[in-house]
Amino acid sequence: MKRSRVSIPQSRSSFLSIQCKECGTQRVVFSASNTNLNCEKCNTLLLESTGGKALIHADILKRVD
Numbered sequence: 001m002k003r004s005r006v007s008i009p010q011s012r013s014s015f016l017s018i019q020c021k022e023c024g025t026q027r028v029v030f031s032a033s034n035t036n037l038n039c040e041k042c043n044t045l046l047l048e049s050t051g052g053k054a055l056i057h058a059d060i061l062k063r064v065d
C-alpha cells in the first residue's frame with residue numbers, strides 16, 4: 001500500500017529565507033506578503049504581490065518556521 005506523498009504545503013503561508021539573484025543578499029520574507037519587496041542593495045524585485053500567495057523572484061534557501 002502506497003503512502004501518500006509528502007509535499008510542502010502550498011496553502012499555508014510561511015516565512016522564507018531568500019537570496020537575491022543579482023547581488024546575493026539574503027533576507028527573510030513572508031510568502032503571503034501583500035506588498036512588493038525590492039532588494040535593499042540592488043533594488044531588484046524580489047517578491048511580487050499577487051493578492052494571494054506572492055511570486056518570489058529570488059532563490060528560496062529554506063523555510064523559516
Ligand SMILES: [Zn+2]
Pocket residue numbers: 020021022023024025039040041042043044
Ligand atoms: Zn540584490
